[in-house]
Amino acid sequence: INNRTFPESFRWGAATAAYQIEGGWNEDGKGESMWDHFTHANPNVTDDKLNGDVACDSYHKWREDIQLIKELGVSLYRFSVSWTRILPTGYLDSYNQAGVDYYVNFVKGLLDEGITPMVTLYHWDLPQVLNEQGGWLNDSTADRFGEYSRIVFENLGPFVKLWSTVNEPKTTCMLGYGSGENAPGIKQIGTAIYQCARVQLLAHATAYHIYHNEFAAEQGGQISLVIDATFNEPDTDSEADAEAAERETQFNLGWYANPVYVGDWPQIMIDRIGNRSTQEGFSESRLPAWSAEEIEFVKGTHDYFGLNMYTALRVSAVGEAEIGEPNYYNDKGTAVAFGSDWTPSVASWLASYPYGMRGLLNYVWNHYKPGEIYVTENGWATDGEINDQSRIDYLQGYLSNMLDAILDDGVNVAGYTTWSLMDNFEWARGYTQKYGIISVDFNSRNRTRTFKESAKWYQHTVRTYCLVDEC
Ligand code: GCO
DSSP, X not given: OOOSBOOTTOEEEEEOOHHHHOOOTTGGGOOOBHHHHHHHHOGGGSTTSOOSSSTTOTTTOHHHHHHHHHHHTOSEEEEEOXXXXXXXXXXXXXXXXXXXXXXXXXXXXXXXXXXEEEEEEESSOOBHHHXXXXXXXXXXXXXHHHHHHHHHHHHHTTTOOEEEEEEOHHHHHHHHXXXXXXXXXXXXXXXXXXXXXXXXXXXXXHHHHHIIIIIHHHHOOEEEEXXXXXXXXXXXXXXXXXHHHHHHHIIIIIHHHIIIIISSSOHHHHHHHHHHHHHTTXXXXXXXXXXXXXXXXXXXXXXXXXXXXXXXXXXXXXXXXOSOSOOHHHHHTEEEEOOTTSEEOSSTTOEEOTHHHHHHHHHHHHHHOOSOEEEEEOOOOBSOOSSOHHHHHHHHHHHXXXXXXXXXXXXXXXXXXXXXXXXXXXXXXXXXSBOOSEEEOTTSTTOOEEEOHHHHHHHHHHHHTBSSTTO
């Protein structure tokens, strides 16, 4: 572990998302989101049959949360605005002043304590009315997102200088419209996912342009997309595995980063999905082609790179699959696994491989040349124990590799918001897996918060800019 220190300008933070912490699901005029609907319609969609109706009760306990953030000592708090508090139906005529006031008070409360707000406009809680009209498969959702974003810029923009548009479009599309594990529960792994990606990117770009055309000159903030990615290593030193690892990266990270930072989908996706679609008898590629205007509209819509990074994968090539049901995994042609010596977590998709942080930061820096990166999520799943040494080990290892990337490789990482400030509703896992550095007692009516050992460790880190006790 590194005993060097982070640059003085580095910004330390923690992250949450509205549906995962707020509760108050129908209070003060809030409309139904697709996650409200999804969990209410069928409790079996979560492992423990629970939902986010109350969650951490942050809707009511926001003053207490601000005090916790202050006690932690971080200068940055990343949270999301709930679309259906602002526009309960997703349409402008449903405007809800109480929802706007709630967030204005909240950001003022943060600023009063010297904490910088970093606001996510969309963290998965689409208005259910829009979902019923096709949601992320309907191009007009991008326009609705633009209208909603404009209201948020108008009201919070005087106080907020760091924005992200859409959080983790890949996971929204893969789990919401592919496997069906997340809201809205559509299972269509070879077609809907690609349309979802298109609409999420259009929504992102629409909000980006509104901000830059109407607000940025006066408000002077930054806005970008937040992309989740893994670091992908070839499983063997064969040429085929090297190509597979790069293909894996293009089909995950490149799927979203290429349109924004380079222009258009990655060529390998255009080629492979196009070929298979033809053989499957489709008249057009299942990957919707962008028009030249759309390519220009999406390209360059970034002020920094928002990166969510948790885990790595070892990738091997698989031979061309038979033509049958359209399928993303056949389009991609790779198999993935964890390294045998990596530490597993209680979440099946997450293992600790600290070098992956350095590797991925370098990849993003060199391929997309973003100028500045914020690591907007990174964290570890446990059963919720207060003495969470495994989380300390994880954070220390990943941050140490981040520091190598900054000091030795010249990657400009401006800040880090760890996932998560506190235990919360973990989507389809319900409350069975915990990512917080602060514990929340979901059995107590007042959702008592307690610092875990990792929060105390992080407190020391954000105070000293250093990862070891000796500092
Ligand atoms: C995201 C993430 C978070 C999860 C975290 C742990 O979309 O930003 O999915 O909401 O809670 O990644 O799985």
